Amino acid sequence: MVRALLIRRLWLVQNRIFPTISFLVVLPALLHICITLVMKNILVRSINEIPYESWVFPGIIMIISAVSLFPNLYRDLFDLRIHGKALIPMTLAPISKLYLIAAFLITACLESLVFVVIGIGILGILSNFPLSVTSYFLITVYALAFSAILGNLMITFSLITNRIATYLMTILIMFILILFGSGILVEFEFYSYPIGLILQKFPTSMILSSLRALIFYERFDWFGIALPFVITIAWTWLNAELFRRKLRQ
Amino acid sequence: MEASITLKKVGKLSGDITIFAGLTFGVERGSMVAIVGGNEAGKSTLLKILAGVENPEFGSIFINGLDIVKRRIEIRSQVGYVPNKIDLDPWLTLEQNIRFTGYLFGLNDETISNRLVSYARDLGLVEFLHSPAHSVSSGTLKKTMVLRALIHNPKILLLDDPTAFMDADSNSQTWNLLKSMKGAKTIIYCSQNLIEVENAHDRILVMQEGKIVLDGKLSRLLESFHEYTQFQVEFETLSSKLYKKIILNPKVKNPSKSGKSIHFYGKERKVLFEVINTAAEAILVDFGLKKLGLQDLLEAKFSSAGL
Helix, strand or coil: CHHHHHHHHHHHHHHCHHHHHHHHHHHHHHHHHHHHHHHHHHCCECCCCCEHHHHHHHHHHHHHHHHHHHHHHHHHHHHHHHCCCCHHHHHCCCCCHHHHHHHHHHHHHHHHHHHHHHHHHHHHHHCCCCCCHHHHHHHHHHHHHHHHHHHHHHHHHHHHCCCHHHHHHHHHHHHHHHHHHCCCCCCHHHCCHHHHHHHHCCHHHHHHHHHHHHHHHCCCCHHHHHHHHHHHHHHHHHHHHHHHHHHCC | CCEEEEEEEEEEEECCEEEEEEEEEEEECCCEEEEEECCCCCHHHHHHHHHCCCCCCEEEEEECCEECCCCHHHHHCCEEEECCCCCCCCCCEHHHHHHHHHHHCCCCHHHHHHHHHHHHHHHCCHHHCCCEHHHCCHHHHHHHHHHHHHCCCCCEEEEECCCCCCCHHHHHHHHHHHHHCECCEEEEEECCCHHHHHHHCCEEEEEECCEEEEEECHHHHCHHHCCCEEEEEEECCCCHHHHHHHHCCCCCEEEEEECCEEEEEECCCHHHHHHHHHCCCCCEEEEEEEECCHHHHHCHHHHHHCC
C-alpha cells in the first residue's frame, strides 16, 4: 500500500516536475532570506549564547517539513475526498482503514523527508553549514517525528472538514500556531510565563526542544521524543476510526 | 445454480428517509442482472452497498457465502465496482489510474500490464492510456473505470450506468466485453438505457421506491402484457370531441393525446380498425403499431395498475 501510494506520488511529481522543483529550491531560500537573515540581526544569540543562525536552523527545517506536508495531504486526502475522486476506489481495496491512513501518513512523511534533506542542503550552503554532520542527521530524524504529528493533525482536518475555505482557514491558523507557538523562531522564555508553559507542552514544541537539547547541549530527552511517538500511534488509530465513520463503511 | 450474492431483508436509511427496506433476493453465479427503475428508486444505493462503499442499516448480505460486513476485506478482491460518477484521479494518466488500483490490490507489474493491454484493446482505449484523465472525454473516462474495475479480475462486477456518456462505438465495445464475460463473472448493472437492457439482459430487477416490483427475464416480465399492442393513429385534425368518442371504446386502453395523434393499447389488432371506423369522418394521415417493451412496462400506469 505504501509502495502504491509512493509510486503514485512519484507519478504526480513527474507530471508536475517544474512546480515541484521550484517549490523544493525556493522554499528553503525564501525562509532563509525572510526569517534567518532578518531575525539574526534582532536576536543575535539565544538566551544560552548560541548564535541565532545555528539556533533557528532546526526550526526552519521543521517549517519546511510542515509546509511540504500540506500539498500532499491536501491533494491526496482532502481534495479527493470532497470532490469524490479516487479516494473511494482506494477504500475498496482489500486493506483496512488503519493501514490506509497509516500509508497516507507514511507517504506524506517520506515525501516531506525528501524536502527536509534538500532543505538542509540548501540552507546549509546559504548559511555556511553552521552545525555538525551528526546534527543534520538528528534534525532529519526529529523532522520525521515532527511531520508525523503534524501529518496526523492535517489528516484529521482533511477528514472532518467539508469546505475548502474552512479547511484552508484551519490550516492557516495551524501554521501560525506552529510558527509562533512551537519555539521555532523565539524561545519560550520570551513569552509570558503561563503562555510559555502551555506552549512548551505542545507535542511539536517538545520535539523541537528535545532536538535542540540534543544538538546544543548533548542532552537526550526521552520523554520529549517518546510522548510524540505514542501520540502519533494513538492519533493514527483515531484518524482511521474517524475515516471509517466518515465513510460509513 | 449456486448463489453468488444473497440479500436477506436488507434495509438502508439516509437520515430519516428509508431508501429501501426488507430487500430480499439472490443472484446466481455467472449471471447478468440489470436493475432498472426511476430516479431515487434506490438502484445506485443498492450497488454501493453490494460494493462495500456503504453499509446497510438492517439485514445481511452474503457474497460467495461471506458476510459483507464481517468479512469485508476478504470480499474486496472478489468485487469490481464502477460508480455512476467519474472518480478517476484527474492529474494522473489513464494508465497510471489503472496501475495504481492494480498495486492497491497487490498485483505485480506483469499481471497489470497483460490485463491492461488486453482490456484496453477490447475497449478501444490504447491510444488514450498516456493522456491525463482531465484531458479526455467522459465516455473514455467511463471506459477506463470499467477497465479499472476489471484489473484485479473480480468474480463479481457491479456497474452503475456502465455506458453513461459513451458514443455508439464505445457503447458497443463495452457491451461486447461485458457480454463476453457472461457466465464467468456475475455482472450486476443499473442503467437508464432500456434498449441496452433489453438487448443485454439475463434477468431484470425493476425497482420502485426502494422495492423490487418486478423480477425475472424480459420475456417473463412481458408475459402478462404480451397480448397487448401499442397503437398510434395520426389524423389531419384530432378534435376533443373525436378523441372522447374514440376513448369511449372499452377496448382502447390507456389512451393519450399528442397533438394530432392518439396513442393507446389494445389486446387485438381489430381495435385499430374499430378506432378508424369510429373516426370515419376524420381524415387519417398515418397509423402504426408496436410490440410492448421494457419502457412500456416501466411506465407508471403499467407497473402499478396494469392495463
